[in-house]
Amino acid sequence: MITRRKFVNRATAGAAAMAVSPYIMANGKVNLESLGFMSNPSDRTAGGKYRPPFSFGLGGAPLGGTSGLLVTDEEARLTLENAWESGLRYYDTSPWYGLGLSERRFGHLLHRKPREEYVISTKIGRILTAAPKPAKTQWAQPDSFDYKYDYSASATRRSVEDSLQRLGISSIDIVFIHDLSPDNGDMKDNWTQYFDQAAKGAMPELVKMREEGIIKGWGMGVNTLPPILKALEVSDPDVHLAACQYTLMDHEESLEKLFPAIEKSGNSIVVGSPLNNGFLAGADRYNYGPKIPEGFKEKRAKMEKIAKAHGIDLRTAALQFCAAPKQVSSVIPGARKANQPKENVESMKVKIPLDFWAEMKKEGLIAEKAPLLS
Numbered sequence: 001m002i003t004r005r006k007f008v009n010r011a012t013a014g015a016a017a018m019a020v021s022p023y024i025m026a027n028g029k030v031n032l033e034s035l036g037f038m039s040n041p042s043d044r045t046a047g048g049k050y051r052p053p054f055s056f057g058l059g060g061a062p063l064g065g066t067s068g069l070l071v072t073d074e075e076a077r078l079t080l081e082n083a084w085e086s087g088l089r090y091y092d093t094s095p096w097y098g099l100g101l102s103e104r105r106f107g108h109l110l111h112r113k114p115r116e117e118y119v120i121s122t123k124i125g126r127i128l129t130a131a132p133k134p135a136k137t138q139w140a141q142p143d144s145f146d147y148k149y150d151y152s153a154s155a156t157r158r159s160v161e162d163s164l165q166r167l168g169i170s171s172i173d174i175v176f177i178h179d180l181s182p183d184n185g186d187m188k189d190n191w192t193q194y195f196d197q198a199a200k201g202a203m204p205e206l207v208k209m210r211e212e213g214i215i216k217g218w219g220m221g222v223n224t225l226p227p228i229l230k231a232l233e234v235s236d237p238d239v240h241l242a243a244c245q246y247t248l249m250d251h252e253e254s255l256e257k258l259f260p261a262i263e264k265s266g267n268s269i270v271v272g273s274p275l276n277n278g279f280l281a282g283a284d285r286y287n288y289g290p291k292i293p294e295g296f297k298e299k300r301a302k303m304e305k306i307a308k309a310h311g312i313d314l315r316t317a318a319l320q321f322c323a324a325p326k327q328v329s330s331v332i333p334g335a336r337k338a339n340q341p342k343e344n345v346e347s348m349k350v351k352i353p354l355d356f357w358a359e360m361k362k363e364g365l366i367a368e369k370a371p372l373l374s
């Protein structure tokens, strides 16, 4: 567990180092200390697997127009500039987010930035093809593309190449196998058939691409647990994007099943949707489904009351909660407005009183065994 002292020391050291030389050392490597609390001690887990060296990042789904909420080009540009200026250096995107739109927006920022200064993950599993009208999806004003699922080896290579073209950069650090999961409405119970295709195609191909030095690591990018456990059984991944699986609202299953398996494998977890798609920042939507589960608004209200009594806000608590388990290598809240990345970075510097967590546990709002930043 990262202790509070280590956390704050890293932040202080980071601020001092940033004033002299921001981020890059004479040998061309990223100076992780310069990023203070937003960095991991190295880009390898104790098990020797690649993990993002930055423990806090930016999720790219909102910049594709998630939940039908439009983000203008200008707002997207400002959001990304704000993220960069705030010191965020790990970015996650996907061809799926706005049917290429999110990747193109990230590319606008990143193609002018030194490649060694940041880490980027994107995803494979859906091949985009130009179409007179965009396919019907949840995205607000996506680009004019259709998509089809393909987890074969050749589609994996093609997808990575397509992403590089959209991003306008020369390499991708992490590739996640996207939405190969029982909660995917296009798959449901058939997800295991897609999994079989990936086990024979995408997975060995990603291992090969890692050996060739084309990528540094790969894993599953999913909203449920079974595909991650299955991938650990059948292949040799490094890091997984677990979305909707470890948040203040819902974390028992990950504590019981996901983290022990991750620990055993030496892999790590990038926490996606740490705010349950904005719910823990006050939005009236929960994850990506049509409605908020019963009792969740009441539970959030109780948490908000406790947070207020301790002088903090719930979004801050939610973000720090996700960062605490040792198996978590990064937390990547999405942002839809220009001010949000900076606010989220600031949240990670807040000292949350231990009494707050004690009360949350006493009230049964979070699991007794949930690790905390102390």
Ligand SMILES: NC(=O)c1ccc[n+]([C@@H]2O[C@H](COP(=O)([O-])OP(=O)(O)OC[C@H]3O[C@@H](n4cnc5c(N)ncnc54)[C@H](OP(=O)(O)O)[C@@H]3O)[C@@H](O)[C@H]2O)c1
Residues within 6 Å of the ligand: 058, 059, 060, 061, 062, 066, 069, 092, 093, 176, 178, 179, 221, 222, 223, 241, 243, 244, 271, 272, 273, 274, 275, 276, 277, 278, 279, 281, 283, 315, 332, 333, 334, 335, 336, 337, 339, 340, 341, 343, 344
């Ligand atoms: N299957 C997968 O691989 C998968 C699935 C889900 C997510 N992910 C990844 O995980 C990332 C994070 O998930 P997410 O973006 O869907 O959800 P999230 O991080 O839980 O929530 C993002 C939303 O929280 C709100 N928010 C963020 N910062 C805020 C602030 N400072 N103040 C107020 N509101 C704030 C914004 O809502 P408003 O829009 O209301 O402003 C924003 O759109 C994604 O972007 C994506 O990269 C991957």
